[in-house]
Amino acid sequence: MPGWQDVQNVGIRDVAKVAGVSVTTVSHALSGRRPVNPETRERVLRASESLGYLPDPHAGGLRASRTWVIGVLGEAVLTTPYAGQLVAGAQEVADEHSYVVIALDSGFSPERETRNIAMLGRRRVDGVVMARMYHQSVDVPAELRGVPLVLANAVTSDPSVSWIAPDERLIATDAVAHLLAHGHRRIGFATTLDDTAAAAGRAEGYRDTLRAAGIEVDESLIVRSPSTAAGGRHSAEALLGRADRPTAVFCFNDEIAMGLYQGAQGRGLRIPEDLSVVGVDDLRLISEALQPGLTTVALPHRELGRWSVAKIFQSLEDPSTPAEQVFVRCALVERGSVAHV
Amino acid sequence: MPGWQDVQNVGIRDVAKVAGVSVTTVSHALSGRRPVNPETRERVLRASESLGYLPDPHAGGLRASRTWVIGVLGEAVLTTPYAGQLVAGAQEVADEHSYVVIALDSGFSPERETRNIAMLGRRRVDGVVMARMYHQSVDVPAELRGVPLVLANAVTSDPSVSWIAPDERLIATDAVAHLLAHGHRRIGFATTLDDTAAAAGRAEGYRDTLRAAGIEVDESLIVRSPSTAAGGRHSAEALLGRADRPTAVFCFNDEIAMGLYQGAQGRGLRIPEDLSVVGVDDLRLISEALQPGLTTVALPHRELGRWSVAKIFQSLEDPSTPAEQVFVRCALVERGSVAHV
DNA sequence: TTGAAAGCGCTAACAG
DNA sequence: CTGTTAGCGCTTTCAA
Numbered sequence: 001m002p003g004w005q006d007v008q009n010v011g012i013r014d015v016a017k018v019a020g021v022s023v024t025t026v027s028h029a030l031s032g033r034r035p036v037n038p039e040t041r042e043r044v045l046r047a048s049e050s051l052g053y054l055p056d057p058h059a060g061g062l063r064a065s066r067t068w069v070i071g072v073l074g075e076a077v078l079t080t081p082y083a084g085q086l087v088a089g090a091q092e093v094a095d096e097h098s099y100v101v102i103a104l105d106s107g108f109s110p111e112r113e114t115r116n117i118a119m120l121g122r123r124r125v126d127g128v129v130m131a132r133m134y135h136q137s138v139d140v141p142a143e144l145r146g147v148p149l150v151l152a153n154a155v156t157s158d159p160s161v162s163w164i165a166p167d168e169r170l171i172a173t174d175a176v177a178h179l180l181a182h183g184h185r186r187i188g189f190a191t192t193l194d195d196t197a198a199a200a201g202r203a204e205g206y207r208d209t210l211r212a213a214g215i216e217v218d219e220s221l222i223v224r225s226p227s228t229a230a231g232g233r234h235s236a237e238a239l240l241g242r243a244d245r246p247t248a249v250f251c252f253n254d255e256i257a258m259g260l261y262q263g264a265q266g267r268g269l270r271i272p273e274d275l276s277v278v279g280v281d282d283l284r285l286i287s288e289a290l291q292p293g294l295t296t297v298a299l300p301h302r303e304l305g306r307w308s309v310a311k312i313f314q315s316l317e318d319p320s321t322p323a324e325q326v327f328v329r330c331a332l333v334e335r336g337s338v339a340h341v
Numbered sequence: 342m343p344g345w346q347d348v349q350n351v352g353i354r355d356v357a358k359v360a361g362v363s364v365t366t367v368s369h370a371l372s373g374r375r376p377v378n379p380e381t382r383e384r385v386l387r388a389s390e391s392l393g394y395l396p397d398p399h400a401g402g403l404r405a406s407r408t409w410v411i412g413v414l415g416e417a418v419l420t421t422p423y424a425g426q427l428v429a430g431a432q433e434v435a436d437e438h439s440y441v442v443i444a445l446d447s448g449f450s451p452e453r454e455t456r457n458i459a460m461l462g463r464r465r466v467d468g469v470v471m472a473r474m475y476h477q478s479v480d481v482p483a484e485l486r487g488v489p490l491v492l493a494n495a496v497t498s499d500p501s502v503s504w505i506a507p508d509e510r511l512i513a514t515d516a517v518a519h520l521l522a523h524g525h526r527r528i529g530f531a532t533t534l535d536d537t538a539a540a541a542g543r544a545e546g547y548r549d550t551l552r553a554a555g556i557e558v559d560e561s562l563i564v565r566s567p568s569t570a571a572g573g574r575h576s577a578e579a580l581l582g583r584a585d586r587p588t589a590v591f592c593f594n595d596e597i598a599m600g601l602y603q604g605a606q607g608r609g610l611r612i613p614e615d616l617s618v619v620g621v622d623d624l625r626l627i628s629e630a631l632q633p634g635l636t637t638v639a640l641p642h643r644e645l646g647r648w649s650v651a652k653i654f655q656s657l658e659d660p661s662t663p664a665e666q667v668f669v670r671c672a673l674v675e676r677g678s679v680a681h682v
Numbered sequence: 683t684t685g686a687a688a689g690c691g692c693t694a695a696c697a698g
Numbered sequence: 699c700t701g702t703t704a705g706c707g708c709t710t711t712c713a714a
Contacts, residue, residue: 005487007462008406011691022701027693034694037699054463058399058408059691062706065349067399078429081422081626088419088446100443100464105429121348122395123441146346229630255630262632265606285422285626289570289596291603352707363685368709375710378683400707403690 010051019047030055057098070094070309071120071128072103073113079105082283082301086131086152089305097313099126117143127312129305130154135165135198148315150308153301155197160323162315164307167327168201169208171297172250174332175278176209178295179248183341184276185215188246190235190256192227199252202280206250221246225256232259233266240267240275247341248276254286257294257337272339282333293335300330351392360388371396398439411435411650412461412469413444414454420446423624423642427472427493430646438654440467458484468653470646471495476506476539489656491649494642496538501664503656505648508668509542510549512638513591515673516619517550519636520589524682525617526556529587531576531597533568540593543621547591562587566597573600581608581616588682589617595627598635598678613680623674634676641671 016023021040028034029044036044047053061067072090077083091101102125106113120128127148132138138154140161151163179187189206192199207217223238225231232255239246240263251257257279261271269275271292279287282298307326315321357364362381369375370385377385388394402408413431418424428444435442443466447454461469468489473479479495481502492504520528530547533540548558564579566572573596580590581604592598598620602612610616612633620628623639648667656662 003484003486004462007484008465008487012693013691023692024694024701024703025699028700031693035699040699054459056465056691057463058465059403059706060693062400062403062691062708063693065706078419078425078432079422080425081420084419084421084425087444091419091446095460098460100445100460102441102443103428104441105432118395119436119439119441121345122398124349124397124399143344143348145344146349229632233632255626258630283626285596285624286630289599289627291570291574353709354707364708365685365687365710366683369684372709376683381683397707400690401709403692403707404709406690 006052007054010053012053012055014051015044015048015053018051019044065124066126067124068097068099069123069125070099070101070312071123071125072101072131072305073116073120073128074103074105074131075108075113075133077103077105077131077133080133081285082281082299083131083133085301086305089302090129090309091305092302093306093309093313099309101309114141114143117141121147126316127309129308129312131304131308134194134196135168135201136196148312150311152304152308155325159325162308162311162323162325164304164311164326164328165197166299166330168198169205170327170329171280172202172205173209174330175250175280175297176206178332178334178338179250179276179278180209180213182248182276182338184246184248185341186218186221186244186246186248187215188221188223188239188249189252190232190239190249190260191222191224191252192231192256193224194227202252225259227253227256229255229259229262232256232261233263234259236260236263236266240264240269246275248278248338251277251279254279254281254283254294254296257296258286258290261290261294272337276338276341278332278338280330287333287335290337292337295335295337296333297330298333300328303328347393348395351394353394353396355392356385356389356394359392360385406465407467408465409438409440410464410466411440411442411653412464412466413442413472413646414457414461414469415444415446415472416449416454416474418444418446418472418474421474422626423622423640424472424474426642427646430643431470431650432646433643434647434650434654440650442650455482455484458482462488467657468650470649470653472645472649475535475537476509476542477537489653491652493645493649496666500666503649503652503664503666505645505652505667505669506538507640507671509539510546511668511670512621513543513546514550515671516591516621516638517547519673519675519679520591520617520619521550521554523589523617523679525587525589526682527559527562527585527587527589528556529562529564529580529590530593531573531580531590531601532563532565532593533572533597534565535568543593566600568594569596570600570603573597573602574604575600577601577604577607581605581610587616589619589679592618592620595620595622595624595635595637598637599627599631602631602635613678617679617682619673619679621671628674628676631678633678636676636678637674638671639674641669644669 620637
């Protein structure tokens with residue numbers, strides 16, 4: 001079994017020497033880009049195998065002006081649980097094409113993001129996925145013009161760039177419809193303080209779905225807090241401390257939902273018997289750990305990553321491929337936090 | 342501001358042309374590896390600047406047999422919250438040297454890991470960090486011989502390879518000592534079913550620290566479960582359902598601790614008044630979200646990543662640098678789950 | 683102080 | 699069916 005040192009050192013010429021052919025033949029025997037006598041081919045394959053030869057993609061790339069690398073620009077894509085799935089999804093699809101992913105986080109600093117873009121430029125990555133933590137609208141940095149680019153979890157006004165983002169309205173629609181189907185009529189909304197596309201879309205979906213069911217929206221049932229468990233506890237106070245408390249609450253995310261569990265528990269309310277809860281994200285660490293398990297709408301980060309890279313390959317193969325924008329519908333994952341009223 | 346297309350297209354020759362010098366001079370003016378007439382240098386710099394020239398590291402690397410890439414081999418390093426910190430730490434240090442990190446996950450499949458190693462070999466990465474999710478002992482794959490290698494969160498018997506891992510004994514020692522300092526004498530241990538170095542080390546530290554305090558170890562206070570919240574609930578049943586229940590529990594990780602919170606709550610036990618709890622990991626998503634906040638020993642994943650890459654650079658700069666093995670002490674993060682008995 | 687030219691490992695015209 | 703050769707973009711001898 002050849003070790004690293006060997007791999008590093010054995011080149012196409014060594015293989016050629018052992019097989020007794022020219023490097024050209026080795027190249028073609030291996031790539032199959034040109035017919036090669038079966039016997040010769042066999043000899044080359046054996047030689048290559050025995051030497052543990054692995055073609056250096058950088059050398060080939062130098063000629064082809066390719067690096068076989070996809071860059072992922074994130075804010076905290078490496079350090080948050082679900083965002084990491086996006087990189088993992090990107091990696092999966094990249095791997096199917098023998099590509100590799102370089103993921104760079106900005107930590108929410110615009111300067112760092114600019115540096116990261118430059119870094120990807122220097123390294124001549126073949127495509128870029130620009131991913132955001134929270135679904136939002138972004139302006140594509142001018143430096144990124146000219147490289148196959150896809151936005152993940154973000155949208156932009158420029159119709160020439162492809163993007164994929166969750167359908168926020170549908171998230172709320174599906175969640176609220178699920179509660180309505182369980183007979184709930186008084187449904188609260190524990191949302192975030194942040195002013196993102198996610199917040200706006202979900203609020204819209206929440207309101208529309210209620211109205212469509214003939215329920216007048218009670219604005220006092222919409223409460224805002226930081227999107228953390230502590231925020232959720234705060235919202236629980238506002239929502240559950242009143243006589244006409246809701247029988248169900250749709251939470252902006254799983255962390256708020258966790259806070260709601262805590263607030264409910266503190267008041268002796270049982271979930272789901274006394275209060276039904278639906279979250280958004282499906283952070284396994286929370287949604288599976290809560291008791292009962294949290295019914296939640298799963299953000300398909302892995303899929304966002306997969307789609308983005310697939311799209312990049314499309315436009316790499318055929319640069320005339322038109323840009324595409326998609327809002328994906330997210331799946332409701334039923335666990336145990338919703339009951340009939 | 343030059344866009345991607347420009348960066349991709351402008352080469353050292355373009356700069357040379359504009360500056361009216363040879364490519365050799367451009368190279369040296371930019372790298373400073375050879376004295377260049379200050380005026381000439383100035384001209385080159387200006388030309389390079391105006392064209393937005395960024396040297397292609399692959400081209401230079403081809404000559405230098407360097408790729409300026411560090412590979413990270415993980416199992417689920419991208420998809421779990423804290424492990425991602427390891428990659429982020431690796432990235433940070435890599436970035437300081439204009440290196441970049443390629444992280445590949447095996448999803449716990451040995452075949453995939455072998456493929457990933459081959460992939461890093463093909464790409465001629467300059468160094469490899471092999472990271473494990475749970476501190477364990479590993480055999481270094483033979484293919485990895487000959488590349489600067491550091492194990493993170495893993496150890497091996499071969500003294501020629503560097504590694505860094507948490508000091509598991511000290512984790513338990515610090516946690517238990519913290520509980521002892523709060524007057525607890527009956528301290529349970531909710532550990533995992535897994536048979537890893539982490540489990541063994543923490544058990545040892547737990548026992549030794551109790552004995553050192555003159556407390557005989559009550560084996561019935563050591564309960565095993567899967568290291569999840571559900572497992573923690575299970576352990577809570579075994580631990581808290583008895584008349585002589587412990588006044589404090591040291592949990593193998595934060596997820597088990599969360600289960601313990603739930604079990605305690607179900608029995609009407611308040612934390613920390615009736616039961617003190619200490620976890621391990623410091624998964625913010627849990628430790629900060631629980632109420633009260635979880636006192637826990639933080640696994641320094643970011644530091645593991647940083648140290649590993651720093652070590653690789655050491656041996657890249659001076660290949661004769663001796664291997665180094667370190668057990669790091671982890672910090673106890675005090676929140677609100679421990680009280681005086 | 684500067685340049686010409688070789689070569690890193692590979693692919694692909696262009697010959698044969 | 700196979701080989702020779704010219705680069706890909708850069709660094710670095712070697713020469714001037």
